[in-house]
Amino acid sequence: MTQVQLAGLAGMGPRFVVELEGGKPPVVINKVIQVLAALGVRLQSLTGRG
Template sequence: MPSSAQDLPLGHSADSETPIRSSVELGLVIREQRKRLALKQLDLAGLGNTGNRFIVDLENGKPTVQLQKVLDLMDLLGLEVVVRTKASRSTSSL
């Protein structure tokens, strides 16, 4: 187990992108990365200076978690948020 945030490896999965459309989807991505890094929820809570309840809520997709805490934990896990414009949809399907 890493002893500090500096010891955490950056995300080591292939440069994959996962579109997130709900808090549940975000929670699943965070849970998968935590498990890839062999961290328990309590480990992540300690490294992120937050409570275990916050980690549980986040991974379960609670929509009202604090955004800055989520971003900080994602950074610890080697994840980042990228905002981009959606690809335009064909007008013929309207």
């Protein structure tokens, strides 16, 4: 999958994906979650609460 394809699946521009892969701060967490969701990755809290 290309960066452009991933950006399209995540509903954002390719520039964010390029910067995310490059480790450019600051990262907007909700956009990171969108990218992970487009890749089929699910986040789970491990805080031990609830």
